[in-house]
Amino acid sequence: MRSTLLLIVLFFIKGMAIAQTTTGRKLVFDDEFNYNGLPDPSKWGYEKGFVRGEEPQYYTVNRLENARVENGMLVIEGRKEQFPNPGYKAGSTKRAEREEFAPYTSASINTYGKHSWKYGRMEIRAKVPPGKGTWPAFWMLGDDHETNKWPKCGEIDILEYLGRDSTRVHATVHYADSVGKHQQQGNAPQVAKQVADGFHIYAVEWDNKGMTFYYDQMKYYYFDYKKMIGNDGKVFNNKKFYILLNLALGAKGDWGGPQDDSILPAKYYVDYVRVYQ
Numbered sequence: 001m002r003s004t005l006l007l008i009v010l011f012f013i014k015g016m017a018i019a020q021t022t023t024g025r026k027l028v029f030d031d032e033f034n035y036n037g038l039p040d041p042s043k044w045g046y047e048k049g050f051v052r053g054e055e056p057q058y059y060t061v062n063r064l065e066n067a068r069v070e071n072g073m074l075v076i077e078g079r080k081e082q083f084p085n086p087g088y089k090a091g092s093t094k095r096a097e098r099e100e101f102a103p104y105t106s107a108s109i110n111t112y113g114k115h116s117w118k119y120g121r122m123e124i125r126a127k128v129p130p131g132k133g134t135w136p137a138f139w140m141l142g143d144d145h146e147t148n149k150w151p152k153c154g155e156i157d158i159l160e161y162l163g164r165d166s167t168r169v170h171a172t173v174h175y176a177d178s179v180g181k182h183q184q185q186g187n188a189p190q191v192a193k194q195v196a197d198g199f200h201i202y203a204v205e206w207d208n209k210g211m212t213f214y215y216d217q218m219k220y221y222y223f224d225y226k227k228m229i230g231n232d233g234k235v236f237n238n239k240k241f242y243i244l245l246n247l248a249l250g251a252k253g254d255w256g257g258p259q260d261d262s263i264l265p266a267k268y269y270v271d272y273v274r275v276y277q
Contacts, residue, residue, distance in 0.1 A: 033074045076245065076268040082102075106248065106249060117275055120277040127199045132250065162256055169220075177229055210224045
């Protein structure tokens with residue numbers, strides 16, 4: 001009986017805390033993942049292939065093994081498997097073409113072309129996968145990223161977690177200075193003994209002056225436009241940004257790696273995605 005009462009009290013306190021962070025805001029987008037199958041196509045699209053740098057995973061499209069909704073959760077799964085690369089060209093040195101088979105698969109879903117926002121509170125409740133090489137993220141890119149190439153389009157990393165550094169979460173903002181050079185500012189505090197032990201809320205509150213980043217109720221980084229390097233902050237004030245959720249895997253020499261294959265498959269669980277304005 002005591003344990004039941006304690007659970008009720010904790011649930012009430014948690015609900016009150018979340019309500020306080022959303023007071024005065026309207027829920028303008030959400031996915032509670034209360035269905036089964038592929039992510040809702042009216043809300044989510046996909047990145048495809050070898051997308052960034054030397055990351056070893058191939059991002060698949062409409063493949064349940066890598067992105068699915070089940071038991072009220074979005075599951076993004078990184079797998080070790082030999083997966084045919086449809087873009088393969090013998091003798092090519094280009095990242096997207098040189099490998100006949102990818103050694104890993106995963107998924108990267110996003111709201112590009114479907115939903116985007118300027119300002120608000122963007123949050124997820126998620127459980128990140130443990131183990132060296134895992135690199136889940138919850139982040140945003142400017143809607144104009146195809147014509148205004150990165151980093152000029154701007155990037156807001158609300159959550160990045162590296163399994164090799166299991167006590168920290170990373171919040172980072174990327175942009176270009178006045179001569180087009182990449183700049184980044186952020187923070188990566190120790191927030192728990194093991195971040196991957198359970199579900200946590202990861203959020204940003206973004207307005208015309210800056211951004212505040214949260215781990216549960218902990219405010220752990222404030223990005224002030226006035227302190228940007230060679231930029232007046234317009235990149236974050238003059239357009240909308242869209243959301244991405246992905247699970248990258250590590251490789252020797254990159255930020256996330258090296259990958260420990262013994263912990264695969266790795267599963268990134270997302271309970272919900274919500275946007276308030």
